[in-house]
Amino acid sequence: MRIAVIGAGVVGVASAYMLAKAGHAVTLIDAEAEPGRGASAGNAAQLSWAYGDAMASPSLLKHLPGIVAGHDPAFRVRFRLDPDFMIWGLRFLANMPDRRWWSNTSAILQLADESRRELAALLAEAPLSFDYRVAGKLHLYPDAASFSRAGPLVERKRLLGLDQRLLSRAQAEEVEPVLKSYQGEIAGAVHTPGDALGDAAAFCRELTGFAVARYGVERLFGAKVAGFERYKDRLSAVKFADRDALGVDAAVVTAGPLIRTLAAALPEAACVQPVRGYSLTVEWRDGAPRVSLTDVKRKLAFAAIGVRLRVAGLADIERPDAGFDTDRFAVLRDMANSVLPGYFTAQAGEARWSGERPMTPSSQPIIAPSRGIPGLYVNGGHGMLGWTLAMGSARRLLNILSSMT
Template identity: 60%
Template sequence: MSRRRIAVIGAGVVGVSTAYGLARQGHDVILVDARAEPGRGASAGNAAQLSYAYGDAMASPALLRHLPAIALGRDPAFRVTWSLDPHFLIWGVRFLANAGSARWWSNTAHILDLAEVSRREMASLLAEVDLSFSYRMAGKLHLYASAAGLDAMRPTVQRKRERGLAQNLLSRAEATLIEPALEAFEGAVIGAVHTPQDAVGDCAEYCRGLTAHLVRHYGITTLFDHTVTGFARKGRRLHAVQFRDRDALPVDLAVVAAGPQALNLLRDLPEAQAIWPVRGYSLTLPAPAGTPSVSLTDVSRKLAFARIGDRFRVAGLADIAPRGGRFDEARCEALEKTARSVFPHLFNHTSEVCRWSGERPMTPSSRPLIGRSRLTAGLYYNIGHGMLGWTLALGTARRLVDMIAE
């Protein structure tokens, strides 16, 4: 395959993983981001969980049944701010259309296939590159407050087992043998789904460390603190990347992997119409004694807990609102209050709590978008990963690199 000059726009986990795949193929890669360093967007404060066996699509029958409570603002974990924006309304209708049982499983199966590619790619990367990002196979426990909720998971667990994934239904006592910190968990737990092969890692550290490796060993160029505004063409073929604050950059190809910022490039990339930003929040604090080692997800409260080295992270909330939203102090306080209600001792020892909020680019189906622009030859996209960007980044990068190679 001939060496090409390729700009990768976005230095979050998807963009950095894509740059890694392209650099290994021998291409001349320029990694571009509007921020000052890699991993500063959604990668900076995500839940840290690599959910290789639990990548369930967000639009689901369970969420559909809960929709009236969400619409009326009675669910603390989900919040919808209604808008007459046609883009928002179309996205919402398509989201609801994906919530039926058949579509939900089709979407989930597609995500699980990508997650398996990601898992294999991560193993290959770790065998090749000496990266320090607190990665470990922590396993994960999804905690259920009711017997009915746990029982409803049996068909899905069976389906995943038939795909070769390891998942087990456990009682609370059995889950506590795996994670003794559950003795101190003050929320109701009747049982759990255990996924032993899911992993955890610091996504932002991964972005910084892998970028540094690419610069040192593959000679990639980085262009940080520069905002992309569009693309110049010669006929229908991409000629250059255009910026707000510097001269155009001539390239052979470009990949948009800029998360929700891809919506700023709709004029050149109409495929980004299929995503909408969903805002999430997280808290990161020093990990005291008694911090869970296994990653936990409290299903009823929609909270994710993960130990990352000597830190502990709590992530949650899904706010679907008009674009351009900002950090909401009240929402972050609600997250902390809920987390304290189930694990109070983890917060009592410190006031050093780092609060974060960011937008995740979600498709109605939860399937990432990987493809070629229909308007511009040479322009590609790898967007729409939603809450699963960390899990799926290496898998979608592999698919994108293979597409370019074809």
């Protein structure tokens, strides 16, 4: 079968690899000049096998008035008179009660475990170089109340077979000695020793090269998809703005927030809203953390990626294509410097990033045939967990496509 995969971020590249390995003739398409230029270019780098918590949660509901009032620097919501946005927002609110939140979180954790196993199988097959390592992760809780609330969640996850441990600050400092000089409040920590990390953009480049060489994937970069053609009411070709159409038997849209540009053919686009995040990557220096850290109060994620140190954070729900906001980036840098002074001051060679993470109201991605055109599929809406869920999502997509043909 001739299949076009539209979008060459982690989800798209993983999907192209999985489909090609199964014997399909795959063309990987992206508007950028190379893979991994979107959210994959600056994400938090953490492969969070045990942290698939849905964003819409009872905890977020409790803090929602402060977020709406602008009192939480980690979040920003800009309301729009847009029917799709308003419906999405109402559905997001409906997913906040504990029962719905845990159902969503459990489903995401199952997909994360599938991803972990698929990535292990891939790395056994392909010699990919993307600074991958099992670094473990520490979630840092600022006060006794928040740390106490973490205990029941750890027990829930243990019942799912996940390895998480409650640590005192002293025990957390034994795992990561940098915490002895950490300037943020730490009442306790949750340690997940099996969580990993890796450079998602490098993964995209490496896996694309491997899929081309081993399985004959064709690349079509610098090409902007403009729509689709049908024959007898079934998908027959992908249309472009500046080149001839590409004849296909099926197509998969994995194009992150750009899924909304194809809304005329893709009703699932209405279920996705962009959540903008920011990151700053600097040179790793002695004394910086090697274990991944998540500061629960400030919603900051720290990861040592090879010889680099990255901090990522912020969640801005606003209009699509809002672009890089220097004031919001300054908030990220200031918060990072407040807890790890000296590491994130302005320096030559630093990499600043901002991008949109497409998210559904439940935080569960859409992996399904599109309701718009027979032969069109969706693998998107992963929010902040695209890197974690990419390989498992690709496997599920392959299973669905195989069952449809």
